[in-house]
Amino acid sequence: xxxxxxxxxxxxxxxxxxxxxxxxxxxxxxxxxxxxxxxxxxxxxxxxxxxxxxxxxxxxxxxxxxxxxxxxxxxxxxxxxxxxxxxxxxxxxxxxxxxxxxxxxxxxxxx
Amino acid sequence: xxxxxxxxxxxxxxxxxxxxxxxxxxxxxxxxxxxxxxxxxxxxxxxxxxxxxxxxxxxxxxxxxxxxxxxxxxxxxxxxxxxxxxxxxxxxxxxxxx
Numbered sequence: 170x171x172x173x174x175x176x177x178x179x180x181x182x183x184x185x186x187x188x189x190x191x192x193x194x195x196x197x198x199x200x201x202x203x204x205x206x207x208x209x210x211x212x213x214x215x216x217x218x219x220x221x222x223x224x225x226x227x228x229x230x231x232x233x234x235x236x237x238x239x240x241x242x243x244x245x246x247x248x249x250x251x252x253x254x255x256x257x258x259x260x261x262x263x264x265x266x267x268x269x270x271x272x273x274x275x276x277x278x279x280x
Numbered sequence: 281x282x283x284x285x286x287x288x289x290x291x292x293x294x295x296x297x298x299x300x301x302x303x304x305x306x307x308x309x310x311x312x313x314x315x316x317x318x319x320x321x322x323x324x325x326x327x328x329x330x331x332x333x334x335x336x337x338x339x340x341x342x343x344x345x346x347x348x349x350x351x352x353x354x355x356x357x358x359x360x361x362x363x364x365x366x367x368x369x370x371x372x373x374x375x376x377x378x
Binding site: 172173176180196200201202204205208209212216219220223224225226227228229231232233258261262264265266268269270272273 | 281284307309354361
């Protein structure tokens, strides 16, 4: 079992479920979120490519879809980073933004 | 790298006259509990050997097996994400007004 692959996929499911069914923020149904995520994704590819391409973070090939080799593209990697990192980043930013929007709607301080 | 991220997103705050920093309590509520969960995941995965950090390219300090930068990551990245979302919201509102 690729532990990171499974955990990252679960994190995405949990984040989307929280956004839709727990916090009712429905960010994933808004164009604003996807525009913001497009920008975030571009910068994630840059910064994550730096961290993984230079070997600052190294992955155990048993945990990911690809292998330990950090290639620019292919072998389960995009811009040196394992594809799992994209799922992980998506979940982290979505749930943070969803909680942010949720706290705003509750206190009425959202703009 | 985290400093570069902050340099990239902080100007958004002034440019779009955002009020993210003006709500520190709300910001902490959005960032800290989520960061806690992801840090726990990171600590467990690092301990299980799913990934490792190059000692030559990270600060020497370790807390529960993670370099100190890694803790900063889980504060800076969600903060940058929230600023980006607020900036896009403001930019679209501005466009719809004009």
